[in-house]
């Protein structure tokens with residue numbers, strides 16, 4: 001697929017919501033609280049059961065990384081906080097598996113893009129996505145059953 005955008009980064013996020021939050025309520029939050037209209041925060045959204053939902057065409061900019069939106073494809077897993085609202089990598093096994101597969105697929109299509117976590121960008125003060133993406137990718141062992 002030809003993408004007219006210059007994709008430099010494949011960026012991993014968490015939604016920073018409880019794990020039972022619905023995609024519909026997240027979309028409503030973007031629209032009504034952030035004023036983003038129908039533009040989502042991510043291109044891909046990973047449900048607890050590992051279902052990957054595409055929210056936006058890769059040719060379009062999502063809101064994802066301040067000042068870098070034109071260069072990013074963003075993927076988020078549902079979750080990322082504990083009951084007190086503190087940052088926590090609480091990905092399900094299905095989410096990890098789906099995330100790994102999606103990243104592999106994207107890096108094949110965008111071989112020049114670097115895979116980063118949101119927090120790896122300069123000036124980002126959030127913990128998003130609550131784990132070290134590069135270390136995880138290096139050490140993840142997909143279950144090949």
Ligand SMILES: [Zn+2]
Nearest residue numbers: 013014118128
């Ligand atoms: Zn983020």
